Amino acid sequence: MSPVLREAIILAAALEYEYIWIGSLCIIQDDQKDWENEAPKMGSVYGHAAVVFAAYGRNLGIEKIPSVEISDPTRSGNSPTIAREEIDHGVFFSVPENPDSWFGRGWCLQERFFAPRIVHFGGAGEELYFECNSGMECECGYISERDNCNLKARIATALLDIQPPIDYSFACNEMWKDYIDVCEDYTSRGLAFATDALPAVSSLMGFFAPYLGAYYAGLWEKYLIPSIGWEVLCTPMSKRTESYVAPSFPWASRTAPVIWDWIYGDINTIPTPETYHFAQVVDVSYIPTTNDTNGQIAMGHINLRVFITQMTIESTDGSECSGLEIGDDKRRGGVLCHIGHNPGSG
Numbered sequence: 205m206s207p208v209l210r211e212a213i214i215l216a217a218a219l220e221y222e223y224i225w226i227g228s229l230c231i232i233q234d235d236q237k238d239w240e241n242e243a244p245k246m247g248s249v250y251g252h253a254a255v256v257f258a259a260y261g262r263n264l265g266i267e268k269i270p271s272v273e274i275s276d277p278t279r280s281g282n283s284p285t286i287a288r289e290e291i292d293h294g295v296f297f298s299v300p301e302n303p304d305s306w307f308g309r310g311w312c313l314q315e316r317f318f319a320p321r322i323v324h325f326g327g328a329g330e331e332l333y334f335e336c337n338s339g340m341e342c343e344c345g346y347i348s349e350r351d352n353c354n355l356k357a358r359i360a361t362a363l364l365d366i367q368p369p370i371d372y373s374f375a376c377n378e379m380w381k382d383y384i385d386v387c388e389d390y391t392s393r394g395l396a397f398a399t400d401a402l403p404a405v406s407s408l409m410g411f412f413a414p415y416l417g418a419y420y421a422g423l424w425e426k427y428l429i430p431s432i433g434w435e436v437l438c439t440p441m442s443k444r445t446e447s448y449v450a451p452s453f454p455w456a457s458r459t460a461p462v463i464w465d466w467i468y469g470d471i472n473t474i475p476t477p478e479t480y481h482f483a484q485v486v487d488v489s490y491i492p493t494t495n496d497t498n499g500q501i502a503m504g505h506i507n508l509r510v511f512i513t514q515m516t517i518e519s520t521d522g523s524e525c526s527g528l529e530i531g532d533d534k535r536r537g538g539v540l541c542h543i544g545h546n547p548g549s550g
C-alpha cells in the first residue's frame with residue numbers, strides 16, 4: 205500500500221472514523237462496468253463524507269520537516285529561536301501550471317465542490333489548510349478566504365435569489381454564469397483520460413439541472429446559444445480529443461482550457477432564451493453510452509437556424525488573399541473584412 209493511503213487510514217482511525225472511502229481501492233480498477241456504476245455517484249460520496257483528505261504529494265506529510273534552531277544575536281539567555289523555511293502559498297494553489305496537483309486534476313473539482321470539509325495536506329514542507337462551505341484558512345493565516353470567495357458559497361447565494369418573488373431570470377443568469385465559471389476552471393485542469401471529460405463533472409452538472417433545463421453533452425437547454433459561444437484560451441494547446449468525447453460544439457470536444465471571453469461583469473447583458481434572437485436551435489440530441497445521462501456519449505448533433513453574413517476579405521498591404529483562413533495569425537500583413545448582411549439568406 206502506498207504511503208499516502210497508509211497515512212490516510214492511520215489518520216482516519218486516529219480521528220475515530222469507522223470508515224474510509226478511497227477511490228483507487230473502492231472502485232475496481234480496470235473494470236469498466238464498476239467504473240460506469242460508481243463514477244456518477246461521486247457527488248454523493250464526497251457530499252456525505254464527514255471530511256475529505258486532499259493530498260498533494262506521495263504522502264500526507266504528517267512527519268514534518270523539522271524546524272531548526274538558529275543563532276539570534278538580538279536574544280540572550282536560554283530561550284532558543286526556532287525557524288522554518290518560508291512557505292510559498294501561491295505554488296500550493298496554482299491550478300493550471302500543475303496538472304498533477306490536487307488542484308490541477310479534473311476529477312478533483314467536484315470532490316472540492318461537494319465535500320462539506322476538506323483538510324488539504326501540503327506535504328512535509330507545507331502547512332495544513334482547512335476548507336469548508338464558508339471559506340478556507342491555512343495554519344499561518346496568510347490564506348484566509350471567507351464568505352463568497354468560493355463557488356459553493358456563490359451558488360448558495362444564487363439559490364436564495366431564485367426564491368420568489370425575486371426575478372427568476374436574473375437568478376438563472378447567475379446560475380448559468382456559475383456554470384461558466386465551473387467550465388472555465390474545469391477545462392484548465394488535467395485528465396489522465398480525455399474520455400473522462402464529461403463523467404468527471406457528471407455529479408456537478410446534475411446540480412445545475414433544476415435551473416438550466418435539459419443537458420446536452422456539457423451544455424444546457426436554456427442557454428444553449430450562449431453556451432456554444434466558448435473559445436479556446438490557447439490555440440496551440442487546444443486539439444480535438446483523439447478518442448471520441450463529444451461533437452465539435454460543446455467545450456468537451458477540446459483538450460485545453462476554454463473561456464467565454466465575451467461575457468463581461470453585468471449578468472443582465474447575458475443573452476437569455478427570451479432575449480437572444482441571432483440564432484435558433486432547431487433540434488439538438490445526443491446518445492449517452494451508459495445509464496448516466498450526464499456521462500460519456502456516443503454521438504451528438506445540433507441544428508441551428510442562423511443569419512448568413514457575406515464577407516469580402518481584402519489585404520491592407522496589397523498582397524493576395526486567396527486561401528486565407530479567418531484567424532490565420534501566421535500572416536504578417538493586416539486584413540480588412542467587409543461584412544455585408546444578406547437579408548435574403550437565412
Ligand SMILES: [Zn+2]
Nearest residue numbers: 342344345346
Ligand atoms: Zn499559511
